[in-house]
Amino acid sequence: MSIQSTKKEKYTLVTVDIEKLDGTKSPELKSQFVLLNNEGNKNIILDFSTVKYSDSSGLSAILVAKRLCENLGGTFVIFGLQEYVSKLITISQLDSILNITPTLKEAEELVYMEEIQGNLN
Numbered sequence: 001m002s003i004q005s006t007k008k009e010k011y012t013l014v015t016v017d018i019e020k021l022d023g024t025k026s027p028e029l030k031s032q033f034v035l036l037n038n039e040g041n042k043n044i045i046l047d048f049s050t051v052k053y054s055d056s057s058g059l060s061a062i063l064v065a066k067r068l069c070e071n072l073g074g075t076f077v078i079f080g081l082q083e084y085v086s087k088l089i090t091i092s093q094l095d096s097i098l099n100i101t102p103t104l105k106e107a108e109e110l111v112y113m114e115e116i117q118g119n120l121n
Contacts, residue, residue, distance in 0.1 A: 003032050011043035011075075011111045012036055013104075014065075021051050021058035029058070033065040042074025043115070045107045049080025058085075059092060066098060075099065075114040077107040 002025065006013045014032060018025050036044060044065055051058070062078060069076035077099040081089065089095050101107045 003029055005032060005036060007041070010115055011045050011108070012041040013045050013047060015047040017050050019050060019052045021054040021061075023055065023057045026055075026057035026061045029061040030064050033061065033068055037068040037072065040072070042069055042072035043111045044069055044074070044076050045104065045111065046076070046078040047080055047104065048078055048085060049082070051085055052082045054085050054088060059088070059094065062098065063094070073118065075111050077101060077110050079104055079107040 002017045004015045004017070006015070014029075014036070016029065021029065033044070046062070046065065066076040079101045080103070081100060089098065089100070099107075099110055101110060
C-alpha cells in the first residue's frame, strides 16, 4: 500500500509513498484521513517527503485532513515538502493556514506544544 498510518503516543503519522499525488491517488488519501478521524485520531502528521508532484486534488486531501483534525480539537502538520509541492502550496496561499515543518522532529514538537497549550486552555 502506498499510504500507511502509524499510531504514536500523541499523534498518527501518515506516510505517503507516492511520487505523483493526483486524482487517481488523492481519494485514497482522503479516505485514510476520514477513517483516522472516525477512530478519534485528532493529531495527524503527514510525511510528504516522497511526493514530487501534486495537483489540486492532492491539496484538497490535505485541506480535508486539516479540517478533520481541527474539528476534533487537534493539530494537522505536514513535513518534508519537495520543491514543486512547496511552490504549489505557496502559490495557492495555503502556506498561511497549514502547519508546515521541514522535519518530523519539528512536526512532533509542534503537536506536543499544541497539546500543552490546549491543556492550559
